[in-house]
Amino acid sequence: SVAAAQVDAIRASIEQTESTLRADEANLNYARIYAPMAGTVVSVSARQGQTLNANQSAPTLLRIADLATMTVQTQVSEADVGKLRTEMPVYFTTLGSQGRRWQGRLRKIEPTPTVTNNVVLYNALFDVPNPNQALMSNMTAQVFFIAASARDTLLLPAAAVNGGAAGGPGERGGRRQRSGADGAASAPAAPSARASAPGEREARGERTRGPRRASVKLLRPDGQIEERPVELGLGNRVQVQVLAGLKEGEQVVVGRQPAEGERRGNSANASALAAPGGMPPGLGGGAPRGR
Secondary structure, three states, rough: HHHHHHHHHHHHHHHHHHHHHHHHHHHHHHHHOOOOOOOOOEEOOOOOOOOOOOOOOOOOEEEEEEOOEEEEEEEEEEOEEEEEEOOOEEEEEOOOOOOOOOOEEEEEEOOOOEEOOOOEEEEEEEEEEEEOOOOOOOOEEEEEEEOOOEEEEEEEEEHHHHHOOOOOOOOOOOOOOOOOOOOOOEEEOOEEEEOOOOOOOOOOOOOOOOEEEEEEEEEEEOOOOEEEEEEEEOOOEEEEEEEEEEOOOOOOEEEOOOHHHHHHHHHHHHHHHHOOOOOOOOOOOOOOOOO
C-alpha cells in the first residue's frame, strides 16, 4: 500500500509538471508575432530590445500594406458629390508621373464628411492596380471624374461657336490657327480619338444633356464667310464635339481681324475727329472761301 501511494504521488507530480509546461508553452507563443496579412512592411514603430507595455493596450510594432492594389482617397465638395455615381470612370495623375494616368472606377463615397474651415468634404474611394509598385502610400494625386466621353468624333474649337457652347474645365487641347483669305483667323474641324465631356472635370460628375444647337462662321473657298447652324455634343472650354453641320477639313472662323480697308478707314475717321474744333471737315463753323 505504501508503494501504491508513492506511485500516485509521482503521477500527480508528473501531471503538475505537464500543466506547468503547457502554461510556459502558452506564454512562449505570446512572444511570437504573426502578421495578419501578407504584404510589405511600410513602417517599423518598435525596435529590437525595446520594452513594450501590453498590459492596457496592444502596442503598434510595425505596419504592413498590400501594395499590389492601392486605394485612392479623394475629397469632394458637397456641391459636387451629388453628381458622382458609383462605377463611374475616374483617373488620376501624380506629381512625378510625367503625364501618366492611372484608371479606375469609383467604388464608394463615405457618408460621413470632414469639415475643414467650414468646408464640407466627402471622401470618394476607388482602387487601382499597382503591379510594379510605382505608387506608394500618401502620394498626392489629382483626380478627375469622367461624366461622359466620345471617341472617333469631330472636334471644333470652342471659340468658333456662336452661342450654346457652354463647357467647363477639362482636358487641355487646341488646334494651330492659320490666317484666312480675308484676314480672319480660322481653324479646320478635325477628328480626334477622344473628346472630353463637360467633361472630364475634377470632382465633378455632371451628366450631359441632349444635342445643343449653335452656329459657326464658315470660311468658303472663295474667301466669303457663311454662317451655318451646327449640332454640338460634348464639350469643354477648349473643344466641342460636332454631331451635324460640318465636315472634316472645313475652315471655321475663330477670331475676326479687321481688313486693310477697314483699318485705313478707322485711321481717317480718327484723324478727322482730331482736327481743330473736334468736328469732321465740312461741319466746321467757318465760312467757305470762294475763288
